[in-house]
Amino acid sequence: MLESIARHILGLTGWAALAIVFTLPMLESSAFVGVVVPGELGVLLGGVLAYEHRVSLPAVLAAAVSGAIVGDSVGYWVGRRYGRRLLESRLGRVVKREHRERAERYLAERGGKAVFLGRFTAALRALIPGMAGMAGMPYGTFVVYNVAGGAVWASAMVMVGYLGGASWRRAERWASGIGLAILALVVIGLALKMAGRLTRRHAGRLRAVGDRLAATAPAAFVRRRFPAQVAWLRxxxxxxxxxxxxxxxxxxxxxxxxxxxxxxxxxxxxxxxxxxxxxxxxxxxxxxxxxxxxxxxxxxxxxxxxxxxxxxxxxxxxxxxxxxxxxxxxxxxxxxxxxxxxxxxxxxxxxxxxxxxxxxxxxxxxxxxxxxxxxxxxxxxxxxxxxxxxxxxxxxxxxxxxxxxxxxxxxxxxxxxxxxxxxxxxxxxxxxxxxxxxxxxxxxxxxxxxHQPTVGDQAGLTATGTVTGARSPRGETPQAPPRSK
Structure with a gap:
């Protein structure tokens, strides 16, 4: 099927070709149509047509970018207008209510990054705009990330097709690989961010676990045997x-x-x-x-x-x-x-x-x-x-x-x-x-x-501003102020 679609697109010239380059990415990200409409393929083949001088490269870039931006905007408003109705249908019952509410809160607070990064993978391109509308993300926030993501993605895909030339199949594999790599980086980044947040939230509990591990016999042996190395590693x-x-x-x-x-x-x-x-x-x-x-x-x-x-x-x-x-x-x-x-x-x-x-x-x-x-x-x-x-x-x-x-x-x-x-x-x-x-x-x-005191030094600050355990310029430990009699 894709071969047949590609042959028809590669046979177009002029305004017909530009219309396809605009329409396919627009349909892909509007109202979840991207599940069946290969918008990425249309943009890549637009670059191939520019390579073959059937259409101009600036015109292909303009058509692809505008199609991506318009399609995301349509998907946003469809999700905002009809999203609740879809969620109340049988399709919406598949998703647990608490998971849906958590996703909506996340998109409402931090959804701009999801709109931008979701543009680079096929599944997310079809879902993110509608989900952003359902979550009630302000359209001003959405459109900024939508324009940025659509411009970067469409330009990159057109240039991949343009540089790939007649070998558009290879260019398609490059584009898919790039999208998967970006998705992997996003997942790793989110995992690291979540790990850091959990670490800050449960710092006391994690410190207690670390203290219990440090009290075990092997850890105590390592500290006694290699005290300088353990201190350096800490x-x-x-x-x-x-x-x-x-x-x-x-x-x-x-x-x-x-x-x-x-x-x-x-x-x-x-x-x-x-x-x-x-x-x-x-x-x-x-x-x-x-x-x-x-x-x-x-x-x-x-x-x-x-x-x-x-x-x-x-x-x-x-x-x-x-x-x-x-x-x-x-x-x-x-x-x-x-x-x-x-x-x-x-x-x-x-x-x-x-x-x-x-x-x-x-x-x-x-x-x-x-x-x-x-x-x-x-x-x-x-x-x-x-x-x-x-x-x-x-x-x-x-x-x-x-x-x-x-x-x-x-x-x-x-x-x-x-x-x-x-x-x-x-x-x-x-x-x-x-x-x-x-x-x-x-x-x-x-x-x-x-020039910055350690956490232990900061905890030892006294009312006079002296750091407990700190060294004086001559290497001596400052004495505590005498008590009043």
């Missing part, structure tokens, strides 16, 4: 101090990224491993270049150049010099300078040439691995987001980190698109710059931990 896993679990996580991230960079470097040197995809990926990118995208990438790539990064750092230095974050200015320059030094040292050691100059857009000289733009951008923009996010509300922090991630990804994509680097050059730059950034984060956490 400090590393303490989530209440910056130099505890956060520091351990930063060091683990640095180790993982360094291992990734070492593996990529080995593959580049021996011309094997993941580097085998470089020529094929480069050929696909060159074959699908367009004028408007070349214009965008040619400007985006400057966000990772030293010329612009230095100017950004100068502006940030002047802006932060007189504020509470003035001490963080040095971290910005260390992040940028260290990244430049690292890729400058790494390039001659690997000595990898760039792609063919005949396929290069713009100007690029020197060696290829790792990408200097990718290395400097992840370290500089990442540290700038960290510095600016300190002490700000959660929404502002999320916005700053999201902006930094988008900039870094666009810079890497621009280097590949313009033919200045192979894909593994960019990945190597990300790994190298991410390693340096993680180490700097660990240093910042270590410094904060030294």
């Amino acid at each position: 400090r590393r896993l303490d989530a209440t101090t910056p130099d505890g679990l956060p520091l351990s996580a930063a060091l683990a991230a640095a180790a993982l990224l360094a291992w990734t960079f070492a593996g990529l470097t080995e593959d580049v040197i021996v011309h094997g491993g993941v580097t085998r995809i470089d020529p094929r990926a480069h050929a696909i990118v060159v074959a699908h270049r367009t004028g408007w995208l070349t214009f965008i990438m040619g400007n985006v790539t400057w966000l990772g150049s030293s010329y612009l990064l230095v100017q950004v750092l100068v502006v940030a230095t002047v802006a932060l010099a007189r504020g509470p974050r003035r001490r963080a200015v040095g971290w910005l320059w260390v992040a940028y300078g260290g990244a430049v030094a690292l890729y400058t040292l790494a390039k001659p050691l690997v000595h990898r040439p760039r792609p063919s100059a005949a396929e290069l857009i713009g100007h690029a000289t020197g060696l290829a691995f790792p990408s200097g733009h990718a290395t400097a951008s992840i370290a500089t923009w990442g540290m700038l987001a960290i510095v600016l996010a300190t002490g700000r509300p959660r929404g502002a922090r999320v916005g700053l980190f999201t902006a930094a991630v988008v900039i870094v990804l666009l810079v890497g994509a621009s280097r590949i698109y313009l033919g200045a680097h192979w894909p593994t050059d960019v990945l190597g730059g990300y790994a190298l710059g991410g390693t340096w950034l993680s180490l700097l984060i660990a240093c910042r956490l270590r410094r904060r931990g030294r």
Whole structure:
């Protein structure tokens, strides 16, 4: 059946093709029709039609995005208008009342994220809009996440079909795999969040369980036999101090990224491993270049150049010099300078040439691995987001980190698109710059931990402001104030 539908869609041109690209995603997410209507297939094939020049790529993007947004809005209003009636039917009796009420409360409070993330899996695309309407989510909240999710999903699916070209079956498998990966990340994130919430809610009970386990004979033997190691491990896993679990996580991230960079470097040197995809990926990118995208990438790539990064750092230095974050200015320059030094040292050691100059857009000289733009951008923009996010509300922090991630990804994509680097050059730059950034984060956490009293110290604060058990600058334990007679 899908083969027959695909053949009919691929035979269309002009307005008929655009109508299908608009209608299928609209029907998919409106009134649960997505259970039988393959909206994702229509959007992917719209990208294939754009690849075959039957319709223009901007028109396909506009049709797919608008169809996704309109369909979700229709599903929302159907759920809001007729949802209660459906729940009172035989279909609604399958769901327990308490489970339904809990889901409605969750969607009413935190449903915006569900609307955005649900767009990337077929089953959730058909259900989430109607459930959001049933739960009484404000339409203003719904439409913001609906527009964001519809725009990102539809654009990504169209581009997958466009880059996949005639091999639309392979592109369909890519899209399904991406959707499943995103769903897995969402489930893992929700599980971790729930675990953290349960840990905070039942901290006393969990502490009691931990004390009972610590009192067992094997645990007591380990503490007696390895007291220093046990104490060190407890400090590393303490989530209440910056130099505890956060520091351990930063060091683990640095180790993982360094291992990734070492593996990529080995593959580049021996011309094997993941580097085998470089020529094929480069050929696909060159074959699908367009004028408007070349214009965008040619400007985006400057966000990772030293010329612009230095100017950004100068502006940030002047802006932060007189504020509470003035001490963080040095971290910005260390992040940028260290990244430049690292890729400058790494390039001659690997000595990898760039792609063919005949396929290069713009100007690029020197060696290829790792990408200097990718290395400097992840370290500089990442540290700038960290510095600016300190002490700000959660929404502002999320916005700053999201902006930094988008900039870094666009810079890497621009280097590949313009033919200045192979894909593994960019990945190597990300790994190298991410390693340096993680180490700097660990240093910042270590410094904060030294200036922040531990939980035990805070519990020992006396009325005079002295910390019980704390050391004086000379290493002596301060004495308690004498009692009055």
